Amino acid sequence: MSIEKDIYTQSVHGGEVKFKYANSITNPVVHASTYVFKDTEELCDYMEGKLVREEYGRYGNPTLDVAQNKLAELDNGEQALLFPSGMNAVCTTLFALMKQGSHMIITSDSYRRTRQFIKEILSKFGVEFSIVEPSHDAIERAIQSNTILIISESPTNPYLRVLDLYKFVDIAKKHNVISIIDSTLSTPYNQKPIDFGVDIVIHSATKYLGGHNDLLAGCVISNKELIANIKLYRGIIGGILDANTAYMLIRGLKTFALRLKQQNQSGIAMARYLEKHPKISKVHYPGLESHVDYYTAREQLKGYGGLISFEIDGDLSKTSNFIDSVKIPSIAPSLGGVESLIEQVCLVSYYDLTTEERLKVGIKENLVRYAIGIESIDDLIEDIDQALKSI
Numbered sequence: 001m002s003i004e005k006d007i008y009t010q011s012v013h014g015g016e017v018k019f020k021y022a023n024s025i026t027n028p029v030v031h032a033s034t035y036v037f038k039d040t041e042e043l044c045d046y047m048e049g050k051l052v053r054e055e056y057g058r059y060g061n062p063t064l065d066v067a068q069n070k071l072a073e074l075d076n077g078e079q080a081l082l083f084p085s086g087m088n089a090v091c092t093t094l095f096a097l098m099k100q101g102s103h104m105i106i107t108s109d110s111y112r113r114t115r116q117f118i119k120e121i122l123s124k125f126g127v128e129f130s131i132v133e134p135s136h137d138a139i140e141r142a143i144q145s146n147t148i149l150i151i152s153e154s155p156t157n158p159y160l161r162v163l164d165l166y167k168f169v170d171i172a173k174k175h176n177v178i179s180i181i182d183s184t185l186s187t188p189y190n191q192k193p194i195d196f197g198v199d200i201v202i203h204s205a206t207k208y209l210g211g212h213n214d215l216l217a218g219c220v221i222s223n224k225e226l227i228a229n230i231k232l233y234r235g236i237i238g239g240i241l242d243a244n245t246a247y248m249l250i251r252g253l254k255t256f257a258l259r260l261k262q263q264n265q266s267g268i269a270m271a272r273y274l275e276k277h278p279k280i281s282k283v284h285y286p287g288l289e290s291h292v293d294y295y296t297a298r299e300q301l302k303g304y305g306g307l308i309s310f311e312i313d314g315d316l317s318k319t320s321n322f323i324d325s326v327k328i329p330s331i332a333p334s335l336g337g338v339e340s341l342i343e344q345v346c347l348v349s350y351y352d353l354t355t356e357e358r359l360k361v362g363i364k365e366n367l368v369r370y371a372i373g374i375e376s377i378d379d380l381i382e383d384i385d386q387a388l389k390s391i
Helices: 007-013 040-047 062-074 086-097 112-125 136-142 165-174 224-237 243-254 256-276 294-300 316-325 355-360 377-389
Strands: 079-083 103-107 128-132 147-153 178-182 200-204 218-222 280-284 307-312 341-344 367-371
Touching: 007 062, 007 243, 007 256, 062 079, 062 218, 062 243, 079 086, 079 224, 086 112, 086 147, 086 178, 086 200, 086 218, 086 224, 103 112, 103 136, 112 128, 128 136, 136 147, 136 165, 147 165, 165 178, 218 224, 243 256, 256 280, 256 307, 256 377, 307 316, 316 341, 316 367, 316 377
Parallel strands: 103 128, 103 147, 147 178, 178 200
Antiparallel strands: 079 218, 200 218, 280 307, 307 367, 341 367
16 A cells, blocks of 8 residues: 655655665665676666666666655656756756757746756757746747747746746647756745646756755656656766765755755745845745735745845945845855855856846846755844845
C-alpha cells in the first residue's frame, strides 16, 4: 500500500531506501568514474535495458540517483536529472528540445543569463525566439507554426510576477507545444507546476533546495520520455553533477521544508513592514494585495517565499548608501540560503548597461533585491530600519 507523504517527510525520506550500504542511515558518497560488469551476459542485459545500473560516471552515479529520486518525488514528477548548475540544466534542456528553424517563446522577466543563452548562442544554430511580457495574451500571440516550447519563471526574478499556470498549460496544450517553468523561487514547497500540467520544471538547486550557499546544482523534472531525451544530451555534453555535491544536496534537502516555512513567514512580515515605510516607494512581493498578480498567487502558491524586491525613494547613490548601511545581510548575487543576502540589482546583474539600457529592460537603479535567510525576522527588520534611517 502506498502512503502519501507530507513534504516534511518527503524532504527527509523521499527517494531513499530504508536500508542503505553498510546499514548507514545516510546515503554513501560513491567515488567512481567507471563501473564494472561481472560478465558479458550482465553487460548485454544492461545494453538491452533489462538491467538498471551504472556504467560510466558521465552518465550517472549512485549518490546522484538518490538526489534525483528525492527531487522527482518532491515535485511530483516521474524522473529528475541533476546538472552542475541551474544554467547548465537550462542550456542542456534547450539544446535537447530545439532544432534549426524551430521557434521558442520566453518571458521578458526571466533570468538574464537564460535570455542571453537564447539570444546569443541558440540563435547561432538557427533557433528563432520571441521575448514577450509575462502575460498569457502576449505568450499566445507570439506562438507560430514552428513553435516548439514556451518557457517562463513563476514567480519571476526580480519582480516576482506569477503566471496563472492553468492558463499557461492550456495555451501550450492548445498549440501542442512544450511548457517549461523555472520554479526556483517557488520551490516544490510553495508550488508544484507538474500538478498544473506543466511538462518540464527546472530549478537552480543552488538556491532554496541546497539552502546553505555552499553548492552549485541545477535540476530538470519531467516525464520519462522528455527526461530520456535530455539525459542523452547530458551524457554527450558531460554536464554531470559530482557525487560530493549530490551528497551535500541530499543533506540540504533534509531541512528544506523547515527552512521554507521560516522564509515564507519572514518574507510576508518583511514585505508588509517595507510597504508601510515612508522611504520605500514600492514593494514587489506576491503576498501583498498591491502586487499585480496577488490573486493568482493566493490561489496557486502555498507561500510567497523569502525573496522581496523593493524600490528606495531615491536615486542610485542613495540606494547604494542604504545597501552599505545594512549589517546582517551580505552583498551577494544569490538567494535561498540560510544567510540573508542583499543586492542593488542594476549593479550586480546589469552593471554593463547604461541607465537608459537598464530602464529599457525594466531595471530601475533604485531597485533592491533582498533574499531572506533564516535569521530572526525581528532582527532583520530592526536592521533594515536603522539602515533606512541613515539615508
